[in-house]
Structure formats: C-alpha cells, structure tokens
Amino acid sequence: MPELPEVEVVRRGLERWVAGRTVASAEVLHPRAVRRDPGDLPAVLKGRTLRSAERRGKYLWMPLGDGPGDEEPADALLAHLGMSGQLLVVDPAAPEEKHLRVRIRFADDGPELRFVDQRTFGHLLVAPLDPRPARPVPQPITHIAPDPLEEAFDDEEFAVRVRLRRTGIKRALLDQSLISGVGNIYADEALWRARLHWARPTETLTQPKIAELLAAVRAVMTEALGQGGTSFDSLYVNVNGESGYFDRSLAVYGRRDEPCRRCGTPIRREAFMNRSSYSCPKCQPVPKNARP
Missing domain, CATH: 1.10.8.50 (Helicase, Ruva Protein; domain 3)
Incomplete structure (x- = not known):
C-alpha cells in the first residue's frame, strides 16, 4: 500500500496539473470505486472547481469550490488509494486503462483525471470539511492523526x-x-x-x-x-x-x-x-x- 511519500508525490502532481480547474463531467465506470459516497458523484462534481490538493497521511483530498471568488469550500473530493489505486493525469485521447474506475473531464479540454484501481480497494468520496481545526480536513478522516511532516504534528x-x-x-x-x-x-x-x-x-x-x-x-x-x-x-x-x-x-x-x-x-x-x-x-x- 502506498505510504506517505508515495501519496505526497501524487499530491504534488495533482497540485500542479489539476488544482484550479473546473470539472466538466465525471463518469463512474465501477460502483466499488464510489461505494462510500452516499450521493451522485458525477452530479456533485459537475461545474465545481478543484481548489487545491491536500494530504494527511495516506489520504488525499481536493476542496471543491463553486467558482472564482467563492467562499471557503464546505466539501472536498476525498481519495484513498488503497492497495493499488492510481490517480493519473492523462490526455483525453489516450486509450482507457484496463482497470479504469472513474474519469473526470475538465472544462478547459486539457488532460483529464483518471482513477485506476486494479484491486478496487481504494475509493473516491465527496465529503464535508470539518471547519473546527486550523486546517479543515474531511469529516471521514478527522480521527486520523497529523503526519510527521505536518506542522500540526506534536x-x-x-x-x-x-x-x-x-x-x-x-x-x-x-x-x-x-x-x-x-x-x-x-x-x-x-x-x-x-x-x-x-x-x-x-x-x-x-x-x-x-x-x-x-x-x-x-x-x-x-x-x-x-x-x-x-x-x-x-x-x-x-x-x-x-x-x-x-x-x-x-x-x-x-x-x-x-x-x-x-x-x-x-x-x-x-x-x-x-x-x-x-x-x-x-x-x-x-x-x-x-x-x-
């Protein structure tokens, strides 16, 4: 399973290639990839802006905005890679990966974000952010301790x-x-x-x-x-x-x-x-x- 360094490498890639872009559409190709999401992920993501890429331990999330100048995000796209999950930034014309589970296209027609997971232990989830800590984190992972590279680690x-x-x-x-x-x-x-x-x-x-x-x-x-x-x-x-x-x-x-x-x-x-x-x-x- 990817550990902190591997997940941080992915976070940095998402920050560079995905942050600030607006979702045009999302497609779920395997229900297990969104099994913990109680809502309609494509409908919730459409038109939202992925504001940044954040990480705590082995979890990644991208706060969701509603457009330029909007208020602080109230929810985020949370990702856990599980044993074999991959978040890939791919040319829209590239062939589909064998284990493609979720595809997110952007309004700028640039590279799309694909969630590939061979064993399907990972998942994506739109979750509310807990505003109580100095650094808001998605509510499903509030029990996770800060990691040793965070300023919040004591x-x-x-x-x-x-x-x-x-x-x-x-x-x-x-x-x-x-x-x-x-x-x-x-x-x-x-x-x-x-x-x-x-x-x-x-x-x-x-x-x-x-x-x-x-x-x-x-x-x-x-x-x-x-x-x-x-x-x-x-x-x-x-x-x-x-x-x-x-x-x-x-x-x-x-x-x-x-x-x-x-x-x-x-x-x-x-x-x-x-x-x-x-x-x-x-x-x-x-x-x-x-x-x-």
Whole structure:
C-alpha cells in the first residue's frame, strides 16, 4: 500500500496539473470505486472547481469550490488509494486503462483525471470539511492523526501517548490515530536507523529515544520523497505514470539474508501482523520483554 511519500508525490502532481480547474463531467465506470459516497458523484462534481490538493497521511483530498471568488469550500473530493489505486493525469485521447474506475473531464479540454484501481480497494468520496481545526480536513478522516511532516504534528504529545499505549513500537508507528502516513516499509526503515527492534515495548522508550525515532521517520520519508517514493511494481506510479526509485536505497525492507548496510550482518525477516518485518539481528537485537 502506498505510504506517505508515495501519496505526497501524487499530491504534488495533482497540485500542479489539476488544482484550479473546473470539472466538466465525471463518469463512474465501477460502483466499488464510489461505494462510500452516499450521493451522485458525477452530479456533485459537475461545474465545481478543484481548489487545491491536500494530504494527511495516506489520504488525499481536493476542496471543491463553486467558482472564482467563492467562499471557503464546505466539501472536498476525498481519495484513498488503497492497495493499488492510481490517480493519473492523462490526455483525453489516450486509450482507457484496463482497470479504469472513474474519469473526470475538465472544462478547459486539457488532460483529464483518471482513477485506476486494479484491486478496487481504494475509493473516491465527496465529503464535508470539518471547519473546527486550523486546517479543515474531511469529516471521514478527522480521527486520523497529523503526519510527521505536518506542522500540526506534536512531538511531545506523541511521546506521551506512545508510552501510554503499552504495545510494540512498530504497532504504534502503524497506528494512524497516533501518527499517520507510516506503513510497513518506512516503519522498518526508521526502526533500523534508530537501532530499535520492532517489538520493543513502547513504555520502555525514553523521550530522547522517541525523538531519535521521529527524526529517523522524517529523514527516511524526506529522502524517499526526493526519489519519487518506493515502487516495487507497476501498481504505484505518480500522476504521470512514472515509478519512484527509493527501493534502491532501502536498508532492510525486502532485503532478507542480504548484508546490513551498517554492520554486514544478514538481514532477518520475521512474521508480523500477517506481514513481514525486516531488521538487523546485530543492530536491532530482540528485547527480552518483546511485545509482538
């Protein structure tokens, strides 16, 4: 599933190619792509302007305006890419993708926006914006915590809450109510940088160690952003259909039995929440009081 860097790469593409444009028409080609939208998405979008492209964690949204100089948007087009969703900016004359689910055409007859999703776990939804926070977010994701690259993220609050959670540190990193945008790949990479095993109990972490871990999370995500994200196959691409190449820089994830880039010890793979965790046995020893 795309994580924060991959979704941010898509957001930047939408900001460049889609923001400020007015919808001429929308077409839903698969009902599952709008299964969580209670309204008629084509009717709601027609004539609306996509004001900007925003992101929190793994969610994207585009506030909807009614024209130049209108009031602050009250709703937004919310997108979650799921396992395989792609938002592509495509020439209207280009052939349809095999798994095209939603097509949005614009009044300027320029490139159209297509939602392609092979596994159909992602979705689009027009949702009201919650005006209460300093930065309005769609109501369906108000429970999602700020991500570590947002100004709204509070390091001290995170440290307090994560120590109270009494769980393994990787489970805490994947808890989107504590910190959003971190998934399996970047959790493993950040834990390796901070020399922490994924099962280290959160209550045993000092505030300086949590600060070190947050710095590692931010560093690995910033580096991934600079390389267009991580792509292991054709399911993740940016809005132009191009793949990122941060997978070449991964230190542990997916590198079972390969040498640790720090000490040379073969990387281990362990079962974790029906997934896998990768770590270095020497740099990240299993704690005696591990919380799997």
